[in-house]
Amino acid sequence: MIINIARKELKGLFSSPMGWVILALLQFVFATFFLMGIDQYFLTMSGAMRPDQRIGVTEFVGSNVFGIASFIMLFAVPLLSMRLISEERRQQTLPFLFSAPLSLTEIVLGKFFGLVTFLTITILLIGSMMFSLNLWADIDTGFVLSNIAGLWLLVASFCALGIYVSSTTQQPVVAAIITFVALFALLLLDHFLAGDPSNTVAYLSLMKHFEPFSRGLVDTRDIAYFVLFIVTFLTLTIRRLDADRLRG
Amino acid sequence: MTTITVEASDLTRKYGGRAAVSNVSFSLNKGEVLGFLGPNGAGKSTTMKMLTGNLAPSNGSVKICGIDMIEKPKDAKALIGYLPEQPPLYRELTVDEFLTIAARLHRVSRGHIKKAVDIAKQRCGLTEMGKRLIENLSKGYQQRVGIAQAIIHNPMVVILDEPTVGLDPIQIRDIRALIKELGGEHSVILSTHILPEVEMVCDRVQIIHKGSLVFNGSIDVLKEQRHGNRLLLGLHHPPATESLLAIPGVESVDAVEGGFLRVHHTPGHVPAEALVQAAVSQGWGLFQINPDQTSLEEVFVQLTFQEPAAA
Numbered sequence: 183m184i185i186n187i188a189r190k191e192l193k194g195l196f197s198s199p200m201g202w203v204i205l206a207l208l209q210f211v212f213a214t215f216f217l218m219g220i221d222q223y224f225l226t227m228s229g230a231m232r233p234d235q236r237i238g239v240t241e242f243v244g245s246n247v248f249g250i251a252s253f254i255m256l257f258a259v260p261l262l263s264m265r266l267i268s269e270e271r272r273q274q275t276l277p278f279l280f281s282a283p284l285s286l287t288e289i290v291l292g293k294f295f296g297l298v299t300f301l302t303i304t305i306l307l308i309g310s311m312m313f314s315l316n317l318w319a320d321i322d323t324g325f326v327l328s329n330i331a332g333l334w335l336l337v338a339s340f341c342a343l344g345i346y347v348s349s350t351t352q353q354p355v356v357a358a359i360i361t362f363v364a365l366f367a368l369l370l371l372d373h374f375l376a377g378d379p380s381n382t383v384a385y386l387s388l389m390k391h392f393e394p395f396s397r398g399l400v401d402t403r404d405i406a407y408f409v410l411f412i413v414t415f416l417t418l419t420i421r422r423l424d425a426d427r428l429r430g
Numbered sequence: 431m432t433t434i435t436v437e438a439s440d441l442t443r444k445y446g447g448r449a450a451v452s453n454v455s456f457s458l459n460k461g462e463v464l465g466f467l468g469p470n471g472a473g474k475s476t477t478m479k480m481l482t483g484n485l486a487p488s489n490g491s492v493k494i495c496g497i498d499m500i501e502k503p504k505d506a507k508a509l510i511g512y513l514p515e516q517p518p519l520y521r522e523l524t525v526d527e528f529l530t531i532a533a534r535l536h537r538v539s540r541g542h543i544k545k546a547v548d549i550a551k552q553r554c555g556l557t558e559m560g561k562r563l564i565e566n567l568s569k570g571y572q573q574r575v576g577i578a579q580a581i582i583h584n585p586m587v588v589i590l591d592e593p594t595v596g597l598d599p600i601q602i603r604d605i606r607a608l609i610k611e612l613g614g615e616h617s618v619i620l621s622t623h624i625l626p627e628v629e630m631v632c633d634r635v636q637i638i639h640k641g642s643l644v645f646n647g648s649i650d651v652l653k654e655q656r657h658g659n660r661l662l663l664g665l666h667h668p669p670a671t672e673s674l675l676a677i678p679g680v681e682s683v684d685a686v687e688g689g690f691l692r693v694h695h696t697p698g699h700v701p702a703e704a705l706v707q708a709a710v711s712q713g714w715g716l717f718q719i720n721p722d723q724t725s726l727e728e729v730f731v732q733l734t735f736q737e738p739a740a741a
Binding site: 275280281282 | 482
């Protein structure tokens, strides 16, 4: 049943130009940075004479592409997640889902995985770009895979927050703006608190937990953080929808 | 043998301190069509939302074919097809795509989805519209798509909230025929404020007013109240009341505006023939005689205004 709702969401995304346009734009931006990364690699490396100045092509291009990807997703996810529930509220299509034999958990999970699947397409495209380097150079597979995993978890967290904000309002645009601001704050939390790295609030920053992945380090603490973040917001969404039923 | 498909007991829904629906209880048998009548804001839609599990009742319970809606919502919902007031349609999809999704979500088995979609389209007269975007359909066709998604999984109970709103007269006739047809094998609950519609399609009627049931019974009872023991008589030269009262069966006579007389007669004994004979032989100038029916509207108004009078 979760799969059926996810399929419905994907169908909705792809039946309007919105899905295709966002997919194409994202790919265009990532490919541009990928290309620029390779260009700059040769320029920089030809100037770097000493061996300790030299870094591998995977790390150089990878940090470029994945760095920008995490930033671009900050804008892309609110645009995609804003419609998930608020649009259904506005078009009054929620009764269709509520009166079908589905639990609220299934509805929310289905919507979440529908959106995550859509964004996974982009992440896979980035991955395949990176692996295409393997045709000319010997790349660091582990580094790329850890970056992909990190980006995927980051994007899934964005989606979870986005779906919750979407469930609280009827206006998709309001949902998009709130999601964007919230995500932006969560990403930059450690910048605000740069002076005090041990601060508990800084620990909530999503970027802080993405950073080890981008260095190629897969830490279960960071995975746990992302998973907890996702579970929390999905639970809140379910509670929010249940309140609809209870309070009317 | 009759089987009870819907059983509502003491349904109450409060918004803040105000009860939108209070203590509504009824049951519905298989194959019956139940009409839900009431003025605006009476609680029709709220009751329907509670029946379909879209709204949790503050008190009371709903059982669909014996399955409790609150304890086992998924199993109970699988037996219901629901068309809300505003048909829930994904406008960016085509009719076929939308109905396929509806069938999938309502647990229609994979192999039967295509067939179920075709049957639902055929029953709602949408066969030609399969490839059209819902967005581009007229209001009437959108309404039909809404009905199609409610009956796609062949539910035991079909609940339609004002299904004929926005349709043209021919479509209304088709939809009424469809509802009658559905009544054969499913139970149907429909709400409406078009009174003749109720008389045409429903077996039973419930009138709800200010959140509580004021009438619950077979449509025949309502019809009987409607066909009172009265005749409407149009005379050019009306005689004195006494000469009318002399005719056997006539109990009383009132004058109505427009030169008409309303003749109350004893039940089961219609003095029409005697009246006509008297009119002809005595030259009263008879130009009209017909049974005087209270319109359904009047019965409805009577029932919904009883309460403030009693209070």
